[in-house]
Amino acid sequence: MNKSYLGIFKMEFKGELQYRNKAISGIFTQFFWGLLQIYLYVAFLNDTPVNGFSISQMATYIWLGQAFFAMRFITMPKRTGDNIVNGNVSYNFVRPLDLYNNWFCENLGQKIAATLLRFPLIIVIALFLPGNLKMYAPVNITALLLTILGIILGICLSVAISMFAVYLTFKTLSQKGSATIVATISGLLGGIVIPLPLMPQSLQNVINYLPFRFISDLPFRIYIGNIGITEGLIFLGIGIAWLIVLIIIGKLLIKSALKNTVIQGG
Amino acid sequence: MASIIDFTDICKTFKVPLRTKGKFSMFKNFFIRKYKTIEALKNITFKVNEGDIVGYIGPNGAGKSTTIKIMSGILTPTSGNCVINGYVPWKNRREFVKNIGVVFGQRSQLWWDVPIMDSFELLRDIYKIPKDEFDKTLKLLNDALNLETLLNRPLRQLSLGQKMKCELAGSLLHHPKILFLDEPTIGLDAITKLAVRDFIKFINKKWKTTIILTTHDMNDIEALTNKIILIGKGQILYQGSFEKIKENYASSKTITVEFAKDYDNIALDGYEITNHEKRFATLKNLPSKQFHPKEFINEISKNYEIIDFQVTSLSVDEILAKLYKQYEIIER
Structure with a gap:
């Protein structure tokens, strides 16, 4: 990677590492939310598998979702949004950098740091929980490797999708609103609200091929063995294709937004 | 060099939404928006x-x-x-x-x-x-x-x-x-x-x-x-x-004069009295009048007894304020 973009990545990575309390409170929230969700589904489903999705698989799916919440949930770094809204983006313009790549690296740095800070502790605790709450080990070592690949792809996809929030911020000058819209759509279609295997089959036929499910649903289901290795590899290919498409669309959108940008005030 | x-001939115009006043105007503006163009730069x-x-x-x-x-x-x-x-x-x-x-x-x-x-x-x-x-x-x-x-x-x-x-x-x-x-x-x-x-x-x-x-x-x-x-x-x-x-502005001077006693009225040819309070007065030379210290003392001493006076030129800020006024470019 180009040294300058690596520098931006590192800056945001280091910045995120400073916020230890944010990470700790994040871990607590994720942990209790995970417990709540599992109890809820256990109460409703009463040990019967839905769409071939057993209770133990579901618990594992939910714990993975909580452990990697920072990665799968669409956010925009505060700096990126702030700069666009208050006009500091002027300084982004006077650097010899591609602005899309600049923001992409900013967001990637923040996402990776936030994820690394949170996931180990949640997974370690979840692996030792009793009964229905327990998170299970991956079905086999190939599945684990494929899961790791899928999570790396997922982080990139998550960032590529968040670039649409950056675009919307240019249009609306509201960073919170923009991030919320993109995060809501992505959360619903990506399995954050309801695990995708619990959705009606007809809906799944569509959602399975939209980019959002490749962020986290795919690697998690490879991990629990709900998607086999061959099928998983094919899906990973589709995910990579989506990543390329999303980056191209994002770049075009940002370019058009920059053309019409007016920096207000002195 | x-x-x-x-x-060369740089122009920049901005389109800004017009806001109308009155009842329900916020509501109206939400649906119907009128724009006006502002010329921020004209042939620079x-x-x-x-x-x-x-x-x-x-x-x-x-x-x-x-x-x-x-x-x-x-x-x-x-x-x-x-x-x-x-x-x-x-x-x-x-x-x-x-x-x-x-x-x-x-x-x-x-x-x-x-x-x-x-x-x-x-x-x-x-x-x-x-x-x-x-x-x-x-x-x-x-x-x-x-x-x-x-x-x-x-x-x-x-x-x-x-x-x-x-x-x-x-x-x-x-x-x-x-x-x-x-x-x-x-x-x-x-x-x-x-x-x-x-x-x-x-x-x-x-x-x-x-x-x-x-x-x-x-x-x-x-x-x-x-x-x-x-x-x-x-x-x-x-x-x-x-x-x-x-x-261009060097010739305009402000003169503060201290008199020996109170005068009711002060007047001097070629000068404008901008302030007068008891024994103190501030004068400005009119554009037609060139200021010379010696001449000034002679003229003012004819009718008034003065103790002291002080001459100041326009400060750069004042010059600029005058320029802005002259070109009528102050925002209102």
């Missing part, structure tokens, strides 16, 4: 030579920042041509900006929560500055601005003056040919202001950097620039040396 900035044409320090002045809202933004490649003008250092700023932005430095006095280019040095190192990577050159430049800036103690502290802990020094250093790390300073002395105390001025002069001399500076502080203009461009309501009203403007 070759011109490094060549601005000027040239700047290499190594010049140019002061770009005008009242608030005159179009100074808009011009700077066009010059630095942030905004695209509606029409007109502009070649800076061989580039059209908004066309080859990424190539063009390698040779410019920009400081917006009211914004920050450094990273908020990391030590200044980390920001500088990131800028080094962004501009791909070779290590030895970076160290040399940093040492030079360090000596000139006394940054030593600041480099290890995060930006958020610095005072406004310290911040501005770091911003200036940050904009010069890549040794730009042209430096744009948008109100660099805004909000600074007297000592820091002087330090910043000295530094700007120093860099201009040392590196032959062309500097474009907008400011409301007339002392900046007097101390630094060898050319000014006066802009108002989006048009250039004057360009040339500041000395010339001063000469």
Whole structure:
């Protein structure tokens, strides 16, 4: 990677590492939310598998979702949004950098740091929980490797999708609103609200091929063995294709937004 | 000398939504929006030579920042041509900006929560500055601005003056040919202001950097620039040396006179009485009247007994205020 973009990545990575309390409170929230969700589904489903999705698989799916919440949930770094809204983006313009790549690296740095800070502790605790709450080990070592690949792809996809929030911020000058819209759509279609295997089959036929499910649903289901290795590899290919498409669309959108940008005030 | 900035007939218009007043207007405006176009810049044409320090002045809202933004490649003008250092700023932005430095006095280019040095190192990577050159430049800036103690502290802990020094250093790390300073002395105390001025002069001399500076502080203009461009309501009203403007106004004097006793009425041919209170009066010579101290004493002593008097010329601020008034460019 180009040294300058690596520098931006590192800056945001280091910045995120400073916020230890944010990470700790994040871990607590994720942990209790995970417990709540599992109890809820256990109460409703009463040990019967839905769409071939057993209770133990579901618990594992939910714990993975909580452990990697920072990665799968669409956010925009505060700096990126702030700069666009208050006009500091002027300084982004006077650097010899591609602005899309600049923001992409900013967001990637923040996402990776936030994820690394949170996931180990949640997974370690979840692996030792009793009964229905327990998170299970991956079905086999190939599945684990494929899961790791899928999570790396997922982080990139998550960032590529968040670039649409950056675009919307240019249009609306509201960073919170923009991030919320993109995060809501992505959360619903990506399995954050309801695990995708619990959705009606007809809906799944569509959602399975939209980019959002490749962020986290795919690697998690490879991990629990709900998607086999061959099928998983094919899906990973589709995910990579989506990543390329999303980056191209994002770049075009940002370019058009920059053309019409007016920096207000002195 | 070759011109490094060549601005020809630059115009910039903005479309802004019109807001109507009255009941339910907010509601109406939500559905039906009318726009009006504002001409921020009208046929701006000027040239700047290499190594010049140019002061770009005008009242608030005159179009100074808009011009700077066009010059630095942030905004695209509606029409007109502009070649800076061989580039059209908004066309080859990424190539063009390698040779410019920009400081917006009211914004920050450094990273908020990391030590200044980390920001500088990131800028080094962004501009791909070779290590030895970076160290040399940093040492030079360090000596000139006394940054030593600041480099290890995060930006958020610095005072406004310290911040501005770091911003200036940050904009010069890549040794730009042209430096744009948008109100660099805004909000600074007297000592820091002087330090910043000295530094700007120093860099201009040392590196032959062309500097474009907008400011409301007339002392900046007097101390630094060898050319000014006066802009108002989006048009250039004057360009040339500041000395010339001063000469035009050099003849108007303000005379404060102390009398030996109270006079009811004071009148003097060729002078306007602007203030009179007991034994003190302030007089101004009319444009037709040339002020000579000896003649003045003779004339005023004929009718009045005076103890003391004091003559002051117009301050640079007053000159500028007069200029703005003359061109009717004050916003109302």
